[in-house]
Amino acid sequence: MVITAKGKEILEIAEEPEYVMLAKVEDLKMDMLRIVEEEEIKKIRLKTSDEATFEVEPSILKEMKRVQSLINTEAIDTSVAIPLPNITSRNLSRIIDFCWEHQYNTENLEEFKGRFLKSLNHQELKELLLAANYLNIKTLFDFLCNSFTDLIQNESPEFIRDFFNILNDTNSVKSMHAPAFQGSIDDD
Amino acid sequence: MASASGDDYDDDDAAASSKRQRFTETPTPPPSDPHAPPSPTLPFELIAEILQWVPTKRLLQLQCTCKSWQSLISDPQFAKKHLRLPPKPARLILTFASPTTREFVIRSYPLHNVFDAAPVGPTELRYPSNRRKRFDLIVGSCDGILCFAVNQSLVLLWNPCIRKFKTLPPLNNQHREGSYTIFGFGYDSFSACYKVVAVFSYECDADANGYKSEVKVLTLGTESWRVVPDFPSVVPLDESGKFVSGSVNWLAYKSSPSSVIVSLDLQKECFEEVLQPDYGDVAVLDLTLGVLRHRLCVIAHGYDLLDVWLMQDYGNRESWTKLFSFPFLETPDSFPWVKALSLSEDDQLLLEFGSKLVVYNTRDGTFDTPQIQDINDCLASEVYIESLISPCS
Known part of the structure; x- marks a missing residue:
């Protein structure tokens, strides 16, 4: 099965075939024609942890600095898919969507980002941050970091410890305020 | 009539609403994958x-x-x-003499509220001094550290956000008749150090302008003032040096033509003259130096208008751009004290004008008074950001 979504082609899908139904049929045809004509040679295949293979076009690959450096330094055989053992097909699909929108959506990018965030639960947000860090995609990484900031803005220390899986090792119960002055300029 | 609750957003509205609202909605669970792995732990x-x-x-x-x-x-x-x-949101800091106790009071306000013309609640800051009847001068701010001149010899660096301060070693310049000290504070990105500059000026008949100046610099982290030679033969005028693009700048008087801008490059530690804009036909009666949008700014006082100039590319005379002109608030008997504090994204200019703070809307030419209590009693004003940078490290 070959399905082209905007900016990506998914050749073989072991699981979750329903997830690739992202684009309208007309868009798919147009994309396929354009990609076949112009960019077939430069595309690279990526294989996710759940054995799905994505064919990704150069403009998207450019964002993935880790994959870029693999291609540049190791002269890998592009007929073999590059394995990404830490990334699921669901997340890679999201990542490709994000990179695509970030490059080509000049008018409604903020709107897209809002929808993108809304579709993620806490666990997925963390998985994506790990994936963005692994693939070294700065735009997505910064966007997600900033989103975590909003998420923890008004939460209690207990929530934050729980959220980040942190043990409370502070001995004393400290106030949630900055420390008071120690002395002043008049003290000798 | 749409209700004010957050329940009836459609997708577009929700996307346009704040990030906070996005997160308060319950995230949709993944449509498939019933054997979801446990939530990953993020490495430190x-x-x-x-x-x-x-x-x-x-x-x-x-x-x-x-x-x-x-x-x-x-x-x-x-x-x-x-x-x-x-980017850190900027804050406005004002110093007051309390009308009842005459004590030194410092308050800070979110700058965007000052421009919004909404009533702004102050945050009272605790100045690190127990002697309350003092009126230390704000020299400037850089990366969240405020620099105060306690007197001609003593400088205090203070980050009110993390409540850390440092008093620098005294300058120990020999006090003379008519002597004064003008300070400046900035960051040298080459050595990654903050530096305080002190220009000590005193009467000297031997000099063509009647004054002589000695300049000392202290690098934060060291404990001594170093002499920087070759300050030009001019009389520094400003209340404080203005930090822009790695340089501290002062307005100074020179017998001819009149005013000059002298700068000290904090990396090279050498002085230069910054060439002024071509003021055209305007008879410039007075000049004020300032910083707007991280650029050097000159306000040129004419007979009935003030021209605001920005040096877009520091050091390049051709890059001076006249932003706009604005009239005096009242007919001046003498030239009022003017300090440009901030220029908002929608081109509103916050000014200290005489003893008042005003917002001049450059688009429709109107003046507004920010809704800040006690605004007209303030002694000094400055814009700073909230940072974690400690003056003690």
Whole structure:
């Protein structure tokens, strides 16, 4: 099965075939024609942890600095898919969507980002941050970091410890305020 | 009539609403994958990356989360990274003499509220001094550190956000008849150090302008003032040096033509003259130096208008751009004290004008008074940001 979504082609899908139904049929045809004509040679295949293979076009690959450096330094055989053992097909699909929108959506990018965030639960947000860090995609990484900031803005220390899986090792119960002055300029 | 609750957003509205609202909605569970793995634990390096994006005040609260967060947030290297991203919202700081007790009072306000013309509640800051009847001068601010001149010899650096301060060693210049000291404060990115500059001027008949100046620089982290030679033969006029693009700038008087801008490059530690704009036909009666949008700004006082000039590319005379002109608030008997504090994104200019703070709307030419209590009693004003940078490290 070959399905082209905007900016990506998914050749073989072991699981979750329903997830690739992202684009309208007309868009798919147009994309396929354009990609076949112009960019077939430069595309690279990526294989996710759940054995799905994505064919990704150069403009998207450019964002993935880790994959870029693999291609540049190791002269890998592009007929073999590059394995990404830490990334699921669901997340890679999201990542490709994000990179695509970030490059080509000049008018409604903020709107897209809002929808993108809304579709993620806490666990997925963390998985994506790990994936963005692994693939070294700065735009997505910064966007997600900033989103975590909003998420923890008004939460209690207990929530934050729980959220980040942190043990409370502070001995004393400290106030949630900055420390008071120690002395002043008049003290000798 | 649409209700004011957040329940009836359609997708577009929700996307346009704040990020906060996005998160308050229950996230949709993954449509498939019933055997979801447990939520991953983020490594500490990634948490540190996330924390760099958290606003300063919030970070200080988060110190109590655990020991590793506490040491991260107080780490000077982290403070530097945190300063770089994202942009920190600016605050306005005002100093007052309390009308009842005559004590020194310092308050700060979110700058965007000052422009919004909404009533602004102050945050009272505790100045690190127990002697309350003092009126220390604000020299300037850089990366969240405020610099105060306590007197002609003593300088205080203070980050009110993290409540850390440092008094610098005294200058010990020999006090003379008519002597005065003008300070400047800035950052030298080449040596990654903050520097305080002191221009000490005194009467000297031997000099063509009747005054002589000696300049000393202290690099934060060291304990001594170093002499920087070759200050030009001019009489420095400003209340304080203005820090722009790695240089501290002063307005100075020279017998001919009249006023000059003298700068000290904080990296090379050498003086230069910054060439002024071509004021055209305007008969310039007085000049004020300032900083707007991180650029050097000159306000040229004509007979009935004030022209605001910005040097877009520091050091390049051709890059002076006249932004706009504005009239005097009242007919001046003498030239009022004018200080340009901030220029908002929608081109509103916050000014200290005489003894008042005003917002001049450059688009429709109107003046507004910010809704800040006691606004007209303020002694001094400055704009700063909230950072984790400690003057003690």
